[in-house]
Amino acid sequence: xxxxxxxxxxxxxxxxxxxxxxxxxxxxxxxxxxxxxxxxxxxxxxxxxxxxxxxxxxxxxxxxxxxxxxxxxxxxxxxxxxxxxxxxxxxxxxxxxxxxxxxxxxxxxxxxxxxxxxxxxxxxxxxxxxxxxxxxxxxxxxxxxxxxxxxxxxxxxxxxxxxxxxxxxxxxxxxxxx
Amino acid sequence: xxxxxxxxxxxxxxxxxxxxxxxxxxxxxxxxxxxxxxxxxxxxxxxxxxxxxxxxxxxxxxxxxxxxxxxxxxxxxxxxxxxxxxxxxxxxxxxxxxxxxxxxxxxxxxxxxxxxxxxxxxxxxxxxxxxxxxxxxxxxxxxxxxxxxxxxxxxxxxxxxxxxxxxxxxxxxxxxxx
Numbered sequence: 070x071x072x073x074x075x076x077x078x079x080x081x082x083x084x085x086x087x088x089x090x091x092x093x094x095x096x097x098x099x100x101x102x103x104x105x106x107x108x109x110x111x112x113x114x115x116x117x118x119x120x121x122x123x124x125x126x127x128x129x130x131x132x133x134x135x136x137x138x139x140x141x142x143x144x145x146x147x148x149x150x151x152x153x154x155x156x157x158x159x160x161x162x163x164x165x166x167x168x169x170x171x172x173x174x175x176x177x178x179x180x181x182x183x184x185x186x187x188x189x190x191x192x193x194x195x196x197x198x199x200x201x202x203x204x205x206x207x208x209x210x211x212x213x214x215x216x217x218x219x220x221x222x223x224x225x226x227x228x229x230x231x232x233x234x235x236x237x238x239x240x241x242x243x244x245x246x247x
Numbered sequence: 248x249x250x251x252x253x254x255x256x257x258x259x260x261x262x263x264x265x266x267x268x269x270x271x272x273x274x275x276x277x278x279x280x281x282x283x284x285x286x287x288x289x290x291x292x293x294x295x296x297x298x299x300x301x302x303x304x305x306x307x308x309x310x311x312x313x314x315x316x317x318x319x320x321x322x323x324x325x326x327x328x329x330x331x332x333x334x335x336x337x338x339x340x341x342x343x344x345x346x347x348x349x350x351x352x353x354x355x356x357x358x359x360x361x362x363x364x365x366x367x368x369x370x371x372x373x374x375x376x377x378x379x380x381x382x383x384x385x386x387x388x389x390x391x392x393x394x395x396x397x398x399x400x401x402x403x404x405x406x407x408x409x410x411x412x413x414x415x416x417x418x419x420x421x422x423x424x425x
Contacts, residue, residue: 082407085284087265104424106263109287111299111381119297119383121289148418155424199377203289205297207381226404226414229260231422236404237415240326244409246282246333 070187072214080116080213081247083142083188084108088224089151089233091141092122093172094131095180100172101159102183103128104151106227108140113247116210118192123204127159132206136194137178140208141186145223145235150185152231177212187219248365250392258294258388259425261320261366262286266402267329267411269319270300271350272309273358278350279337280361281306282329284405286318291425294388296370301382305337310384314372315356318386319364323401323413328363330409355390365397 084090092105108120118140122129132138143151150168157164165172172181175191182189191214196207225233262268270283286298296318300307310316321329328346335342343350350359353369360367369392374385403411 079407082405085265086404086406086412087263107288109297109299110285111383117381119287119381121287145418149420152420152422152424156422196380202374203295203297203385205289221412224412225418226264227260228264228417229257229425231420231424233418233420234264234399234402234414235416235418236412238413239406240323240403240411240413242327242330242409242411244330244334246330246409247407 070184070216072189072216075213075215077116077210077213078114080190080210081110081113084110084118086224087226088142089227091143091151091154091183091186092128093139093141093180093183094128094135096131096135100165100181101128101131102154102164102170104155111207117195118208118210120206120208121204122206129204132194133197133200135179137180138192138208139175139178139180139182140190140192141183142188142224143186145225147185148225148233151225175212182214187216187222189214248362248394250367250394253391253393255294255388255391256292258368258391259288259291262288262296264402265404266320267405269321269329269332269361269364270306271317271319271358271361272306272313274309274313278343278359279306279309280332280342280348282333289385295373296386296388298384298386299382300384307382310372311375311378313357315358316370316386317353317356317358317360318368318370319361320366320402321364323403325363326403326411329403353390360392365394365400367392
């Protein structure tokens with residue numbers, strides 16, 4: 070997908086609705102990707118995101134050591150790929166090759182964007198104090214990319230055991246909330 | 248809605264997909280409710296949830312002082328109520344009365360369940376170390392309730408400025424993931 074830069078103040082609108090994301094890391098010249106649903110916004114701008122990357126995930130060591138990652142947001146066309154990424158490990162699998170994902174260079178961090186995802190958020194780890202207890206990393210989004218042609222993204226929202234809710238209608242109500 | 252007890256190990260499936268929730272607190276005999284989207288699972292069982300309750304929210308002081316709350320999950324029928332709750336403050340408004348919400352006694356905590364929500368999670372604050380820096384509370388879900396008749400809940404997922412994605416289809420893929 071052809072992506073353009075997204076103002077950092079608009080990042081919260083991508084993550085608030087709770088999509089499954091694909092987190093990319095890179096270490097020793099090798100990129101990896103994992104599926105993730107345990108993330109939340111922590112601050113609007115600069116955008117801070119908190120996320121759980123378990124010590125059982127191969128990505129944990131790379132994230133802790135390099136302090137960089139990219140949060141990529143897939144749509145429903147990638148649902149089988151997302152489940153596939155969640156069901157194997159970067160320890161013994163090159164997931165980009167196995168699932169036909171296309172790495173694209175990021176602007177500010179080493180891990181790649183995933184071309185097939187409609188949005189990608191380049192992140193740096195800014196706080197690791199909750200890692201020991203909760204595997205909880207605080208990330209700052211330093212650069213955001215979005216495919217402007219994707220108006221109502223069909224993000225996928227995990228309900229457990231491979232069941233995903235996919236957005237149908239979008240409703241719009243007058244609101245003073247950001 | 249008539250709710251039954253839900254095993255705590257199933258709570259993650261309610262919060263992973265990122266629904267807007269209504270957080271109830273109670274202090275000095277008075278209950279309040281706020282709209283919230285910045286939450287994440289932190290652990291499966293016992294279920295731990297991290298959430299941001301801003302110091303600007305009237306609920307902040309109640310949550311910090313009483314260390315109890317209920318996470319109630321509304322469906323699309325309550326969308327206008329959710330926006331209304333987000334656009335006024337418990338400082339000067341009894342939101343239960345204003346929006347016709349029905350408080351129900353919880354089993355283990357003082358704040359009420361909201362009868363009109365299809366699921367309610369009774370919570371205790373178990374960690375406040377991230378409150379000063381991020382307004383981030385760690386909650387343990389101690390009792391969970393769900394309306395068993397609500398099979399594909401039409402939860403609402405905030406995309407910013409009063410726009411909400413509502414689930415359409417549910418897709419199911421074979422997965423070894425929890």
